[in-house]
Amino acid sequence: VHLVESVGGSVQAGGSLRLSCAASGYTVRGYCIAWFRQGSGLDREGVATIDTIGRTSYADSVKCRFTISKDNAKNTLYLQMNSMKPEDTAMYYCAADTLWYCRPGLRRDDFTYWGQGTQVTVPS
Numbered sequence: 001v002h003l004v005e006s007v008g009g010s011v012q013a014g015g016s017l018r019l020s021c022a023a024s025g026y027t028v029r030g031y032c033i034a035w036f037r038q039g040s041g042l043d044r045e046g047v048a049t050i051d052t053i054g055r056t057s058y059a060d061s062v063k064c065r066f067t068i069s070k071d072n073a074k075n076t077l078y079l080q081m082n083s084m085k086p087e088d089t090a091m092y093y094c095a096a097d098t099l100w101y102c103r104p105g106l107r108r109d110d111f112t113y114w115g116q117g118t119q120v121t122v123p124s
Contacts, residue, residue, distance in 0.1 A: 003023055003026070004021065004024075008120040019094075029070075031097050032103070033049070034068075044093070047106070051100060051101050065081065066081050067082075087122075
């Protein structure tokens, strides 16, 4: 299984950025997949999940600003980030579970496969 995130970048506060995660050896249609992030000196935290029937969940810190989605035909996961804030600065990772539904809690330990991460910076 390989999960490859798109290149992140630097975005001004209030701006938008879309991340993608291309999967191989794994079908995004069939399992729970997610985005996590890890700021400097911080624990890796869950950002959003999406299950096989499109149900989504979000961390409180990103609700109404971020949108997780997937394209089953392209076998790709996306994270649309709007109204970005300096506190969104982090390494962003896509993650894949082996279950069709997403377990509650956005817990790192629930996910088996991980991408290499991509840096997103929102200067203050």
